[in-house]
Amino acid sequence: MPAAYVILSHGEGGQIPRLARAILSSSPDATVFVTHDARRGALPSLEVERVHSRAHGRRSDWGSWDLVAVTLEAMQWARDTVDPDLVVVLSGQCYPARPLLEWESELRAAGGGWQGTATPLVYTPAWGRRQGSGDDNLTRYAYRWFRARPIDGALRAEDRSAKVMWAVAHRTEPVLSLRNVSRGRGAYVGLRRLESPRRRRDRGAVYMGSQWLAMDRRLLATVLEELTEGSELRRRYEHSIIPDESAIQTVLARVQPPTVSVPTSYCVWEPDKDETRTMTVDDLADIRASTSPFCRKVDPDRSAELLDALDRSTGVA
Known part of the structure; x- marks a missing residue:
């Protein structure tokens, strides 16, 4: 089955329609699932074939268990709806940086598995x-x-x-x-x-890595099983801090190392500002060199020139 792209959205969500169209243009048989935190703004209308969307009011702040729970629910939603052979987790501030069908084919040809980062702690x-x-x-x-x-x-x-x-x-x-x-x-x-x-040895290693990752059908089933409601691992992460950078990554890395040790979405952290930098067209060369299929974060206005350049390079109609 084709790939499923799970998008975690918040705020006004104004970038989501363009992101969804870009994904489907670059991977025509894919399906997009948007789960939107509507506490600070409604999700724009998404009347596009193969785009499913729903809103929630969960307190899915960065660094919270609720954010992981919303992610798991969206992954389960994608599995129940289309049973994809590849699930990709993104934020609403991501944007395609490579032709997605080409990237999907490369990951499948490498044996599937998962793409992302995982550092043992x-x-x-x-x-x-x-x-x-x-x-x-x-x-x-x-x-x-x-x-x-x-x-x-x-x-x-x-x-x-x-x-x-x-x-x-x-x-x-x-x-x-x-x-x-x-x-x-x-x-x-x-x-x-x-x-x-x-x-402690029986529990296995603990890993930390990027939230933005992709996994095949087998590993998706493992993640959903290991972090199901009431499981021991889930209970531990429910009382941790910043579990969105470890819970899913730990399950995946305990099974096998990433097939491709590159985040699904390339980003640049700015320690002095304690935030991810908003990309502009000046970052285009670095984005391409990263080999990640997406980049983050982008803004409809500040990144407009970059988005147009990415559309041209990825063949988005």
């Missing part, structure tokens, strides 16, 4: 002032996290009380940690899940 916390060893992003998923609304204001203000809280959390990290998800829901307090070394 290993970290050992330390008591006192010493830094732990490894990548402390593992604490996002090895601790059970609780929203800490009463300290949101203090952490944002970065006052003396905030410094005291950070100092305490740093010194007690093997048991307790503190995080401020600045673009998400604010402050969290985490308690480390204490388990035997054997139990």
Whole structure:
């Protein structure tokens, strides 16, 4: 069966009609599934054949379990509707950067599997002032996290009380940690899940990677099964922070490495702004060099020249 493109949309969603048409022009037999967070704006009308759309009011903020749940529901929706041999997960701010039919054929010819990134996380916390060893992003998923609304204001203000809280959390990290998800829901307090070394080994490695990925029918079934309602892995991720960068990626990478270790959507992170850069025509050469089938993020106005150039290069009618 042809590919299914799952699009996660939010805000005004004004880019979605053009994105859907570009996908179908580049992959004529594909089907598009748009799931839209309507809290801040309605989804524009999408009266296009093979485009399915629906809105929700879930609090699917960045870094939340709700965002993963919405993604899984959309993937299940695509599976139930067309049973595709390839599912691609995108945001509403993505845009085709390569002829999609060509890219789909390349991935299938390579044996299917999945495309995306997955970095194993290993970290050992330390008591006192010493830094732990490894990548402390593992604490996002090895601790059970609780929203800490009463300290949101203090952490944002970065006052003396905030410094005291950070100092305490740093010194007690093997048991307790503190995080401020600045673009998400604010402050969290985490308690480390204490388990035997054997139990930790049985659970398997934890991975972190791009949200924008593609997988074949077999791996789609595995993801939906491993993260089904009530499963142990799902329960762990429901109480983690920023699970959208690990839950699905961990399931996939535990089965096999990515067939193509490149995100489905090429993007550039700007640490000083704490956000993904909005692409312009000046990024065209880098987008092409990335070999990713999509780029992100694009804006209908600021990226207009880039979108036109991409349409020409991908043969979009």
